Amino acid sequence: MDNSATTRIPDDTAPTAPEPPAARRPAPASRGKSGEIRDILEQEIVTGERPAGERLDEQAVASRFGVSRTPVREAINQLASAGLVEQIPNRGAFVRETGLADLVEMFEVMAELEAMAGRLAARRIDAKGRARLQAALEACESAAERNAPDAYYYDNERFHEAIYDACGNGFLASEARRLHQRLKAFRRLQLRVPQRIRQSLAEHRRIVAAIAAGDGERAEAELKVHIMVQGERFADLVASLKPREG
Amino acid sequence: MDNSATTRIPDDTAPTAPEPPAARRPAPASRGKSGEIRDILEQEIVTGERPAGERLDEQAVASRFGVSRTPVREAINQLASAGLVEQIPNRGAFVRETGLADLVEMFEVMAELEAMAGRLAARRIDAKGRARLQAALEACESAAERNAPDAYYYDNERFHEAIYDACGNGFLASEARRLHQRLKAFRRLQLRVPQRIRQSLAEHRRIVAAIAAGDGERAEAELKVHIMVQGERFADLVASLKPREG
DNA sequence: TGCCCCCATCTCGTATACAATCTCCTTGAC
DNA sequence: GTCAAGGAGATTGTATACGAGATGGGGGCA
Helix, strand or coil, rough: CCCCCCCCHHHHCEEEECCCCCCCCCCCCCCCCHHHHHHHHHHHCCCCCCCCCEEEEEHHHHCCCCHHHHHHHHHHHHHHHHHCCEECHHHCCEEEEHHHHEEEEEEEHHHHHHHHHHHHHHCCHHHHHHHHHHHHHHHHHHHHHCCHHHHHHHHHHHHHHHHHHHHHCCCHHHHHHHHHHHHHHHHHCCCCCCCHHHHHHHHHHHHHHHCCCHHHHHHHHHHHHHHHHHHHHHHHHHHHCCCCCC | CCCCCCCCCCCEEEEEEEECCCCCCCCCCCHHHHHHEEEEEHHHHCCCCCCCCCEECCCHHHHHHHHCCCCCHHHHHHHHHHCEEEEEECCEEEEECCCCHHHHHHHHHHHHHHHHHHHHHHCCCCHHHHHHHHHHHHHHHHHCCCCHHHHHHHHHHHHHHHHHHHHCHHHHHHHHHHHHHHHHHHHHHHHHCHHHHHHHHHHHHHHHHHHHCCCCHHHHHCCCCHHHHHHHHHHHHHHHHCCCCC
């Protein structure tokens, strides 16, 4: 009688790992067609191409991509897990409203997580991490001098990645990356303001100084300001674009 | 030509919401069989019934529950999104290793989020929220007096829920709930230590006092201690159970 | 004329079937 | 004897088919 529904390893071989795929993640982002569809739909949602409240018709999406409903369903489920769409039991999936208030909330949480990572990094960073952080900072400086927003955006990601890696808390790093990814489109938008890049760079310098000095409290405070200011600037931007807010 | 793959709302009806199911979430936890299967598998994973590294055979799980592979796949995908299992492109899903180090990391992040919620709640809570928080605290006191760990566990959830709701940041609340849910099994385990309940209750009182006084900094500090202590106690518990750590 | 009930229709959720890919064992050559 | 190539088996990923439940409109009744 096989009451266990999975391939259970016999006891004598238990101590040796049965073959857990550890320390190897070749394609965590997308697997097969469903991952590709998920990325495209996600892009369309965050760019506003699909307005809030719109229903994602499985059949329509399937025929658009030339696939069946199965991979589309998987993609939509992933979007629901990410909080981008809302599923109603027998009604379908709807693009979730991501209003200004939601964005401010998300930036608020992002600021807290980033600040936490900075605080921990100031205490735990090693020589290698220090070098990575410094290199990322210099890349940001170079991009700022060239006045290249796209390059700055990329190097800015490297900068924050370096902090995540140095914080010594892998779970925190993954959570921060998740939020970072979700806010990507909005952050990129507000980087178009030239003064913002200069200000951002100055904040980066202060953050690196605090971490290099091992001052966790200061790094925390600087990072919190660094992120919150983005949320505020974005709020300004949205307010200027849409004078009428429902 | 229908280049849009979804039912796009005509422009003249755009200003009015097309029928976004807002402010209504009847069954967000589980829909259909897949949700039920997900809950059971999740329970088995967090309780350790399925050891880390074990492969979740779709076919085996399906035949065990008397369903087809389709809902099983959806359940496994949800577990992967929750971080409980790891999917390898053409290999299958494996129970992710949740070692002591990972738990400590998660408690560390949980502490930060809870502390943030407390800090915000101290500033933003209203009379209604205050009443809820006070009621939850009294329920905890009652459970502690009766020395009823299960009741205390439930009322403890109510207590933290009250703080989440009062923090005025819905995104933070949902993130905190997610982590809370994930750490549920481990928190419940360490509540079995009688002294822990008394200590937890004392911490709850200090937290409520800080929030009632509108002292965000103190609420933050108290909550951070309240959660971190759980991580430490759990580490002690695990260390006492397993003297040998791989 | 207005309200309620019933049914046609649609969509989702699940079942089943097929194709692509991987693993592992076997077999053959060097 | 060892290593590599090939094929059988198994497993995942996708396609198609079918039933359950909900939605909306039309007809009947008060």
